[in-house]
Amino acid sequence: MLPPAMRTLLVFGFGLSVGLSLPLVLGCNKNNASSTDSNAESGAVATVENAVPNAPPAPADVAAPPADATKTPSGLASKVITPGTGTTHPGPTDKVKVHYTGWTKAGKAFDSSIGRQPIEFGVNEVIPGWTEGVQLMVKGEKRRFWIPAALAYGEHPRGGAPGGDLVFDVELIDFKEGPKPPEVPADVKAPPADATKTATGLAYKVLTKGHGTKHPTANDRVTVHYSGWTPDGKMFDSSVMRGEPTTFGLKQVIPGWTEGVQLMVEGEKARFWIPGNLAYGDTPKRPGAPAGPLVFDIELIAIK
Numbered sequence: 001m002l003p004p005a006m007r008t009l010l011v012f013g014f015g016l017s018v019g020l021s022l023p024l025v026l027g028c029n030k031n032n033a034s035s036t037d038s039n040a041e042s043g044a045v046a047t048v049e050n051a052v053p054n055a056p057p058a059p060a061d062v063a064a065p066p067a068d069a070t071k072t073p074s075g076l077a078s079k080v081i082t083p084g085t086g087t088t089h090p091g092p093t094d095k096v097k098v099h100y101t102g103w104t105k106a107g108k109a110f111d112s113s114i115g116r117q118p119i120e121f122g123v124n125e126v127i128p129g130w131t132e133g134v135q136l137m138v139k140g141e142k143r144r145f146w147i148p149a150a151l152a153y154g155e156h157p158r159g160g161a162p163g164g165d166l167v168f169d170v171e172l173i174d175f176k177e178g179p180k181p182p183e184v185p186a187d188v189k190a191p192p193a194d195a196t197k198t199a200t201g202l203a204y205k206v207l208t209k210g211h212g213t214k215h216p217t218a219n220d221r222v223t224v225h226y227s228g229w230t231p232d233g234k235m236f237d238s239s240v241m242r243g244e245p246t247t248f249g250l251k252q253v254i255p256g257w258t259e260g261v262q263l264m265v266e267g268e269k270a271r272f273w274i275p276g277n278l279a280y281g282d283t284p285k286r287p288g289a290p291a292g293p294l295v296f297d298i299e300l301i302a303i304k
Helices: 128-134 255-261
Strands: 077-082 095-104 109-112 119-122 142-147 166-176 203-208 221-229 235-238 246-249 269-274 294-303
Touching: 128 142, 128 166, 255 269, 255 294
Parallel strands: none
Antiparallel strands: 077 142, 095 109, 095 119, 095 166, 142 166, 203 269, 221 235, 221 246, 221 294, 269 294
16 A cells, blocks of 8 residues: 555555545546536547546547647657646645646546636645646646546556546646745765664664654554655655645555554654555555655654
C-alpha cells in the first residue's frame, strides 16, 4: 500500500487519504455530472456511450492530438481552447481551482465537474499529466490535454480509474500561492552514522523527542504529518503541503511505514530511510509511485 495521502497522487498523484473531491484525477467518483455547456467540436464520437450522463460531448480530436498541438518532452500534448486573462502560471506547490471533463481516446466521458462546483487541489497532488499541464496555463484559460497512460493511471489501473491514454479539457478558474515545501534533508542521500538500523534494513533517526510513552501497534490507527523524498532530493508527497495531517491504519501502508511508525511515540518526529523492498519496489505496480529507496520525515500526532 502507498503511504497516507498517496492512494491517488495517481490520481491524486499518489494520494492515500487526501479528502479532495476531484473524482478521477484525485480519486474515483462515479457520481453523474450534468452540463449546460455545448461543444462546437462535438459529434465525432457521438456513437460512444458516455459513462457520465450529460457530460460535454467528446471533442472531434479526442483520438489523437492535432498537428497544431504542443508536445512536451514527457509526451504530454496540449492545445489552448480559450486564451486566458492572466499572465502568471501556477507553481507546483500552488492551489488551483478548475472545471474539467475527461474522456478516453474512444470518446467515452468518465468524469466531469461541469454542472457541479469547480474543484480545488494542490498542483503536485494529482496525476503527473495534470501536475505538468496545469503549470502551462494562466488564469481564465481553457486547454485540452492529451495525456499518455504513463502520466495518468497506467494501462491497467485498479480501483475503477480509466486506463490508457486520456484526454482532458481543463479550465483554470483561479489559483493561489501554496505553502512553501519543507527543506530537503541534508542527509537525504543516505542515513548518517548516528542513524539506527533495524534487521529489515530500515534506518531511522529521531529528530524531535515525543511526549508519549506508548508505541502504536500494527492494529492501531495513527494520525501523522509527513513529507517524502527520493534520494536525489525530489519531494514526491507531503501532508504538510496540504495543511492537514493524515490518518490511517498501520496495516494499510507500505512495510517501511508499518514497521517505522511502531518505533515512535506521540509527539515524536523521526526521519526514515526506507529501502525499496520496504516501499514500492524498484518497479512500482502503481503508475507514478516513486521507485527505489525513499526518505520520509514523519511526525506522530496521535494514536487511535
